[in-house]
Amino acid sequence: MDIEYQILNLYKTKQLEKCLKLCEVALQEKDDRMIEFIRMRAMTIHSKIVGNGYEEVEYYPQQDELVSTAVAKTPRPGTSFQRDTKTARNLESSYQKRATATVRSRAGTNTAGARSLRTALHTASRMSRAATALAGGAPFTPGAPLSLRFLSKDDKLFTPASKTLFEYVYYVEGDVRKAMEVAFQAQKSDDTSDWWWNFSLARCYSALGMHRHTEDCLRQALKQNKHISIYLRLIAMYVGLNQPISALEVCKQGLSVFHEYTPLLIEQARINDQMGNAALAVKEYRMVALEDPSNMEAIANIAMFNFYNDQPEIALRYYRRLLATNPVGPEIYNNLGLCCLYCNQWDLTLPCFRQALYFSADPEIRSNIWFNLAHVALSTGDVTLAYRCLQVSLAIDSKNEASQHALQALDARLRARKSNAT
Known part of the structure; x- marks a missing residue:
């Protein structure tokens, strides 16, 4: 040969x-x-x-202190990511609801958190x-x-x-x-004018941090050819520059050309989610799930939204779908256990957490699972078991602030009981 x-x-x-x-x-x-x-x-x-x-x-490049394209520290309301987003998660003020914060997946199993999205999208x-x-x-x-x-x-x-x-x-x-x-x-x-060269120059300018030149090249490439890669890179550039309104406008322009295209829909949903428009983001995630029923991120975000809006039965259905269509992991089983807890399905709660501990290898995830198990013990009235679960959580990860605060609260409650008994 x-x-x-x-x-x-x-x-x-x-x-x-x-x-x-x-x-x-x-x-x-x-x-x-x-x-x-x-x-x-x-x-x-x-x-x-x-x-x-x-x-x-x-999507979120590291900003240099001397870069001239830095964003303003006091942006207009609704035009920046750098503010406290009012989501269903932090509207819950009670300790019990905070105790049910689910384990976030670094692989994208439930990417409702903004930070997990950033780590999932950030590349070298x-x-x-x-x-x-x-x-x-x-x-x-x-x-x-x-x-x-x-x-x-x-x-x-x-x-x-x-x-x-x-x-x-x-x-x-x-x-x-x-x-x-x-x-x-x-x-x-x-x-002949080839859009690929303008797109490639935009990649080079983006790597050098020259965002204005990047935008000019991408706009020129869009005039030559309406390609999905150009829209996605424009969206990523505007998100990295903390300009969500411009990114949403590019999403609308792209959707007018590529009707109901999944990558553009999911970008639009991510931006709305980070801006605090949880209801609108979930609506778009549902459109993504209709177009791509196996999309892990869309299903996980819909499940998270339903869980934190006091609909654990609906969230349970979505997490069960994730379990059936994706590789098993501790995050899915942890969220299944919490949904079963709030649905009063006590026979399935502990087996789900047992599977979550079986598949967990990260100390931070194991610590959070034991923290949720302490909440399960508190739901049954077993304060001693909850105390031991929190001790195990802190033994695995001593930096777990939720476990530290919960352990201090239980210590104060136990001391109060002893003083009342005497």
Whole structure:
């Protein structure tokens, strides 16, 4: 079998590491433009996979103190995320309702909390992505020959080769400024206006923190082509700049082109949820669930909304659906146990918490589960058992503030009982 056919077959079947090794062997024997091109593509795809490059939009980039695009400290009401959102969770003032705060999933099992959304969407920077790609075992050579050098501008392969070169420099080498130079040169040589280059320049400007240039490039790309990636990156840029009204406007524009498209609907729901419009966010999450019945985030948020609006029976149905359609985890079983507790299904409450403890490996999650078990014990009137559960919770995670406050309250109650008894 010819080595060229083996390389092409490995590339098509996504066996990237074997493909790269075989390309190294082939290029040592002779210089082949096709093999160099496949090698660049394989290295780029490998870097994307290792560094999570396919989901690279940073919704909440780290703000530098010296950045000129910092948001105002006193924004107008309803135009910023930086305020206390009045959600169903913090409207509950009683201790018992606070005690039922469910364990948040870092994998997105119940992403109603704003912080869990941020950690789920936040990805590594470009430089760290290139570093992790190299750590993954990709054979990286800084002075690798580039196919674009051997192509004339009249060649039909010039444009795809320039795109491959841009992604190679952007993802593998992690050199954003060099990638911008490639994009500028390709734009000068390309007679037809291609939206992809404006979109790629926007990615580079976004990585450098030049948000105004990013917006200009994305708007120019939108004039050339109404592509879903452009809308999503515009939304992410406005959310990162703390401009939710502009982000919602982009969502509406995108939905006018892509009717009831799930990614745009879920972005709109997230923004409304963070702005404190819980009812409107749940309405949009329901639309997402109708379009995509297996969407974990939408179902979890609907369940959370129903639970904190004193409808545990409805929330139980949604959590049972999550349990049936997604991998099991401690968060789902913990929330199922709390729903069963408020539905007075005592025969299922403790088994659900037992399964939650079985699947939990994170100390923080285990501590929260024991805290909820203390609430179950208080519901049955067993103060001693609740006291022991809180002690176990603090033994696992001593920084659990809810367990600390609850233990202090139980200590005060037990002392009051002893003083009254004497």
